[in-house]
Each structure stands twice: as C-alpha cells, then as structure tokens.
Amino acid sequence: MAWKTLDDMDLSGKTVLTRVDINVPVENGRVTDATRIERIVPTVCDILAKGGKPMLIAHFGRPKGKVVDAMSLRPLVPALKDALGRSVRFIETLDGAEQLTDEMRAADVLLLENIRFHPGEEANDPAFAQRLAGLGDVYCNDAFSAAHRAHASTEALAHLLPSCAGRLMEAELTALEAALGTPKRPVLALVGGAKVSTKLDLLSNLVEKVDMLVIGGGMANTFLAAQGLDVGKSLCEHDMTDTARAIAEKAAQTGCEILLPRDVVVAKEFRAGAEAQVVAAEDCPEDAMILDAGPDSVFHITAAMDRAQTLIWNGPLGAFEIEPFDAATNAAAAHAAGLSRSGKLVSVAGGGDTVAALNKVDAASQFTYISTAGGAFLEWMEGKTLPGVAALGG
Structure with a gap:
C-alpha cells in the first residue's frame, strides 16, 4: 500500500x-x-x-x-x-x-x-x-x-x-512490509507465549505467509499434546488440541514447516533454581512440567535461522523470566542477533515479553527492527487491516 x-x-x-x-x-x-x-x-x-x-x-x-x-x-x-x-x-x-x-x-x-x-x-x-x-x-x-x-x-x-x-x-511500515509483505525468502516466524487461544488468528495467518514456523512456550505444549504426547503438569490448553491439529494440517497444505520442541527442560516446580532435567519431548514425567525447549530443539531452531533470510519473532520459547528456563530463548536470541549483525538475516521482533527477552542478552539492538507497538504489531502479523494505516493510503 x-x-x-x-x-x-x-x-x-x-x-x-x-x-x-x-x-x-x-x-x-x-x-x-x-x-x-x-x-x-x-x-x-x-x-x-x-x-x-x-x-x-x-x-x-x-x-x-x-x-x-x-x-x-x-x-x-x-x-x-x-x-x-x-x-x-x-x-x-x-x-x-x-x-x-x-x-x-x-x-x-x-x-x-x-x-x-x-x-x-x-x-x-x-x-x-x-x-x-x-x-x-x-x-x-x-x-x-x-x-x-x-x-x-x-x-x-x-x-x-x-x-x-x-x-x-x-x-515501522517499511520494516513490516520487508518482513511479511515482500520478504526475502525463506521466512521464519518464531511465535511463543502461553496460550494457543490468544494467537489463533496469528498462527492461521502465518502458516499461509511463512516457510518455517517455530512454536514455543506454553503453546508448544498444546501442539505436543495434539500429537498424543503426555505433557504432565505443563501449562497446556487440552481443549485446543483439535485447533492445533487443524493449524498443523493447514501448514502441511501450504508447505509451511512447523518446528516443535524435540527435547524439553522439565521441573517439578516453577521457581528460580528449581532442579531441572532435559528429556525427549515424548518423555515428560507425569509429575513434572515443561518450562523450556531443550538444547537439541535450540540446535534445530538456530539451523532454521541459518537457512532463513527473514525472521519475525513474537514471544519467548520458555519461561524466560526465571533461570534456568531462559536458556533456549537466550541462545536463539543471541544467534539471531549475530546473523542480523552480519547482514545475513532481516529480523523484526515485537511484543513486550519479546523485547524484554531480547534485551536480556543485549540482542534487541542488533535486530533489524524492534516494534514497540504491542497490539498493532500483533494485529498486523494476524493479517488484519489497521484503520490508522489504511486511512493514510486513502
């Protein structure tokens, strides 16, 4: 426009x-x-x-x-x-x-x-x-x-x-157009957060627009449960598993590769310094909760970043506020920052938690563009028309 x-x-x-x-x-x-x-x-x-x-x-x-x-x-x-x-x-x-x-x-x-x-x-x-x-x-x-x-x-x-x-x-408009309007491909979107239900429109739009989609945070647990995996006491919307399967099927039709955690960091309690272990995604103990993506997952996420030319990031990969459950987000952020700094990746990120997570490892300043727009950034990612932008075009 x-x-x-x-x-x-x-x-x-x-x-x-x-x-x-x-x-x-x-x-x-x-x-x-x-x-x-x-x-x-x-x-x-x-x-x-x-x-x-x-x-x-x-x-x-x-x-x-x-x-x-x-x-x-x-x-x-x-x-x-x-x-x-x-x-x-x-x-x-x-x-x-x-x-x-x-x-x-x-x-x-x-x-x-x-x-x-x-x-x-x-x-x-x-x-x-x-x-x-x-x-x-x-x-x-x-x-x-x-x-x-x-x-x-x-x-x-x-x-x-x-x-x-x-x-x-x-x-902002120039950066967003470069990320989703006419991007350099392949395009990788990294979407984290607690609930699938709050990002339904976002995920449905992205699987039509991007080549690879990393799903992290509590949302990933819902997708894992949709595959029949036991996620123990993890944050999970069990009533959204049909929706998660529908999104995965849509991605298969559009040729969008979805990357879910292959291994996960689990603990029996959510607190700083809690005793944690890394297990395969399908091996979460019944009495534990998934709080972060594991090192093998990070390896595949950073490898996807290496293949991509454009990255859109919204939401952390784990419970980044508390150590040691910030490791995956920190590692992915640092890798994306390095690729951006060397000119190999156009990177756009937005959302309060996202910016806070990137700032933890001093990555935000190295991204191509950081949006502080909150709701407007999300609605743009969802493919919605923004009235204030549309009015300028008319």
Whole structure:
C-alpha cells in the first residue's frame, strides 16, 4: 500500500497535526522512561526543519471520554523540552487550541491535552474529527502503536486533511512490509507465549505467509499434546488440541514447516533454581512440567535461522523470566542477533515479553527492527487491516 511521508509534503508556514504515542510511565509527576518521547524526535524535528508548526495530539491511559486530572499530559512537557531541545507549549482545552494567542504561537511545539478526555475520540465521531481538522493544515500520523484503533485522531482525521506518515510510522511500515509483505525468502516466524487461544488468528495467518514456523512456550505444549504426547503438569490448553491439529494440517497444505520442541527442560516446580532435567519431548514425567525447549530443539531452531533470510519473532520459547528456563530463548536470541549483525538475516521482533527477552542478552539492538507497538504489531502479523494505516493510503 502506498502512503505519503514527510518528504512528500509542503509544510512551510503550516500547522501540522501530529498524532504521536507518548503514553510514557509517570511517577510523582515525573516521566520515568522517556523512550517513547525520544522516538518521536525525528518526526517533530523534520516538521520544524520544513517550516511547519507541530501540534502534538496524544493519549494517556484510559480516561473513557472524561477529564481525569491524573491522566493529564502536562507532566510530559519537561521531558518533551529535554528530548526536542525546543520550546513546548501545553494547551489545556480544544477551545484554547482554536483561539491560540500570539504567546502560544511563539512556541516551537504545541501539545494538546489528552485527546481521550473527549468522548468523540474513541467514538471516531465525524463532528469531533472536523473540529480537530480545523486546528491545522496537514495531518501526520506517527503513532503506529495506535493504528489498530479507528479513533478520530488516528482514522477520521486522515480523511479530512492532506495526510502522511511520520518517521516512526514510516520506519515501522517499511520494516513490516520487508518482513511479511515482500520478504526475502525463506521466512521464519518464531511465535511463543502461553496460550494457543490468544494467537489463533496469528498462527492461521502465518502458516499461509511463512516457510518455517517455530512454536514455543506454553503453546508448544498444546501442539505436543495434539500429537498424543503426555505433557504432565505443563501449562497446556487440552481443549485446543483439535485447533492445533487443524493449524498443523493447514501448514502441511501450504508447505509451511512447523518446528516443535524435540527435547524439553522439565521441573517439578516453577521457581528460580528449581532442579531441572532435559528429556525427549515424548518423555515428560507425569509429575513434572515443561518450562523450556531443550538444547537439541535450540540446535534445530538456530539451523532454521541459518537457512532463513527473514525472521519475525513474537514471544519467548520458555519461561524466560526465571533461570534456568531462559536458556533456549537466550541462545536463539543471541544467534539471531549475530546473523542480523552480519547482514545475513532481516529480523523484526515485537511484543513486550519479546523485547524484554531480547534485551536480556543485549540482542534487541542488533535486530533489524524492534516494534514497540504491542497490539498493532500483533494485529498486523494476524493479517488484519489497521484503520490508522489504511486511512493514510486513502
């Protein structure tokens, strides 16, 4: 799908309504992690460099269309000033934004109060979107993480003004297109997590799109059980075994190779330093639980990475939060990082647990692209149309 970028827009002398995701953690009125603020800097600076005036539109928390003082964006102003090195003016109300004083206009960057204080935002209300559109001349969406929501500031607004993707949105869409749209093949997807039921759409879409699919975490136990293996006391959705078999059959029809654990790390209790042993996948003791993939499984996963040219990763291979059940995830992450660093693999990863797992072995920084978009990344992997992205194309 074609979308315009900042390079395609004339911004000179224009107010640019810029949808951003700066939903950052705040404690005692101070931002404790400014990562999301730092990631919008290229977009804001490019708008300024092209003679535009950025008016930032953002949400914070879930105020449900009401003014909630604890969810105000005001505490973010100092962090924005620090990250941008520019003057930032906070605008408390839409009335204020519609009647900007000369003093307000003098600031380099304008920040609107939490857009979700207005019920028209999440309702994607056309009249509210028209009111927003009246505040500016150009619309720039730099919030891929909110692109799966059809809200006024992410979807309707894009149809009312000349629209483009910001630098962060552009990078995300370019990376995702390279991973699943027109990827270098073979494509390997690594999907972990606790439950098959939460990733049904994802698995069904991936077996049609990728050449190899590694299934890890608690999900793998359900697939093993579907093959008739006893998984002991492991986390397993026994009511999903028919679904797992259906996904495996679909993969066989599409030519997608599914890689399940060949050997597993088992323990009788889930705690740090618990006594663990490696057994074949079919030999899990009745009184034990599978908590990680074993070394033979890791060998075959890394061999698949060596064959692949593109990797998409979502979810850990085991209970990575606790040693020694992080070994498979750590080894696979390090291997993928090495291949990415040497230019042999295009690697895209996303999801909170995934990023945390990759960071444990300092692998995230070596991946081609790390998505912090959460739900939007998952819905994109599931093959769903994201309203905020579709609107930019139209």
